Amino acid sequence: MECTPETERVPPPEAGRCIVRVLVELPRHVGLHEALDYRCDRPLAPGTLVRVPLGRRVVTGLVEGMAEPTPACGQVVPPAEPERLRDVAEVFDALPPMTAGWMRLLDFAAAYYQRSRGELALSCLPTALRALDGVQLQRRLKKLARRADVAPEGATPQRPVLAPGQQQALQKLVEQAPSTFLLHGVTGSGKTEVYLREAQRVLEAGRQVLVLVPEINLTPQLEARFAARFPGRRLAVLHSGLTPPQRLQHWLAAHLGQADLVLGTRMAIFASLPRLGLIVVDEEHDPSYKQQEGARYSARDLAVYRGRQAGASVILGSATPSLESWLNAAPAAEGGGRYRRIDLPERIGGGALPAVRLVDLERVVAQHGRQALRLHPISPPLLAALRERLERGEQSMLLLNRRGYAPVLHCTSCGWKSACPHCSAWRVFHKVDRTLRCHHCGSGQRVPLACPECGDPDIQPMGRGTERLEEQLATLLPQARVVRIDGDTTRQSGSLESQLAQVHDGEVDVLVGTQMVAKGHDFRRMTLVAAVDADGALFSSDFRAPERLFALLMQAGGRAGRDAALAARSEMWVQTWHPAHPLFAALKGHDYIAFARSQLDERRIAAMPPFSAQALLRADASTQELAQAFLQRAEALAGELQAAGQVSAEVFLYPPVPTSVQRVADVERAQLLVEAPRRAQLQAFLAAWVPLLDDINRPPTRVIRWAVDVDPLSI
């Protein structure tokens, strides 16, 4: 058994008299203490995995520590009477315990995001592990050991000569390690090569490397690059696309230290890595790093915590860093000083970033008449630009952030629209299978042959999605090979890889896609990227909308001209009704720094994050009144705590409001925004307030569920 510092507190073994405290999967609301006590014939190290009886079941649990029969200090909760305790059913001796560092990550994440530790701990472990007993686990481990014996071999990897910027970046990484770094490198500046070289250094020092990417669709490309560079190393991947047995196998390889490299999406931040030496968070600005259900954690923020704990460097990489990270990397005098910034301002090979062209749709209409945009959204100049690429054998990409054929169907005679009966949203028209589908609750129906209200057969799509754009392109450019990549075309496993391979192999002339193809991909033959309809986000009520739009457009533009030979004639087009918007001026200059400065100035003046800290309390109920009534009680409770001086009076609660999509799957949703000048104040407030919320959720005005979202990304 590994001797972690915690084991020193374990009392001497007394047969059958040890009491261990075990975390089991209990949501916070169940009302039981989150760790339960069990008897065991010997002391167990914290982090040991066990099976314990819970009600009539036997479940997997994680040993938190020993419950001392005579508490030495006041903090230890005295165990229940030993004779009434049940016995640990099984100890997973074959597995090393989770490390003390991992247990600290768990404690931190649970406290910070207001979750029960047991629930979080068990949700971080592979489901397949939770289903195994000791005998089955032994079998798995034997299989794994056999595979580990045959070390993979391969050709000596090819390493490019580093560009001067990359060299300087690596030098800083070495000199200042371990620290948290913000690697601000323009698109195509070779950030991945920096990750690879730093990873190599860390691997050679005998430590493990964790690399996070925002989307599952970016894992195959990255996996291929790392596998090619480190042929002798075992590589584990963790993302939601794996089957449960695969996930268990990869998780075990990391936990046992057989895998030196772990690549994955946000969930991989909880991978067990006993020798962790480096964490890379690629595209660190991406909202996908924030989990949107259950424990709403930010994998990026946890990476920073985890790195510090492990004495490992953390590299946050992006061409368009989040404003939070940008501020953290600013000089201390400007409110930063927490991260070290490293810049890669130039593209590999010295290629230019694509020239940005705004198509003023007002002018298009003035010149070509209203009908120019009536049948399809591609303005005449954009169409000409697409044709030009086609003639030269170059690739183009059209970005439209809406999947489906049309966001709504409507009846031309009575005005009926395809509303979802369960949500406050429209059902989206998907022409491929002639269905109307709600993107919120997933419910669907076949497209009606006539208007359900008045019987008129003339029902028409309104607006457009990627499916329709693809269809229109086929008419506009009949000779072009068009492929569409979005959430619908990539549902089947393997389909995304084959579609991307087609693009890389030059079998595609025009790629139509959502934001999913706008980032990370190293397309080599693309010389035109066009955002067909970007205006929607310009006037959103969400204060983060401009930041997100700017990042999306910069990233999308970054797919063009990545081959230095083609860079000079590469372009990023944006069709807009508002060409004078300041966001576009920054985009034209590829000026992230100016954009960040102006956004941060606005946020500072308005005391918005990152100059304040926020949390949302969300409530779901059968009616909006019930949901809001719960939130009002929560608000009143906060007022009482403040009046009693138990929490800071500087924490501000906004009145409860319906969420932006108010009803989903017949459930009404409302939210309450909590804001504090500093994170620590918000944390102290939540720690006092959240545990009391169950007491105010009682019949007859009980809500179905409530949840806290700390550092919410959309409000």
Ligand SMILES: Nc1ncnc2c1ncn2[C@@H]1O[C@H](COP(=O)(O)OP(=O)(O)OP(=O)(O)O)[C@@H](O)[C@H]1O
């Ligand atoms: N030193 C080098 N010499 C030659 N080619 C390089 C070098 N470094 C990187 N490259 C190549 O340059 C291209 C761009 O690199 P990479 O994909 O790492 O960019 P990036 O900074 O991650 O861009 P993005 O932010 O758009 O994802 C890749 O094809 C990569 O193989």
Ligand SMILES: [Zn+2]
């Ligand atoms: Zn719905």
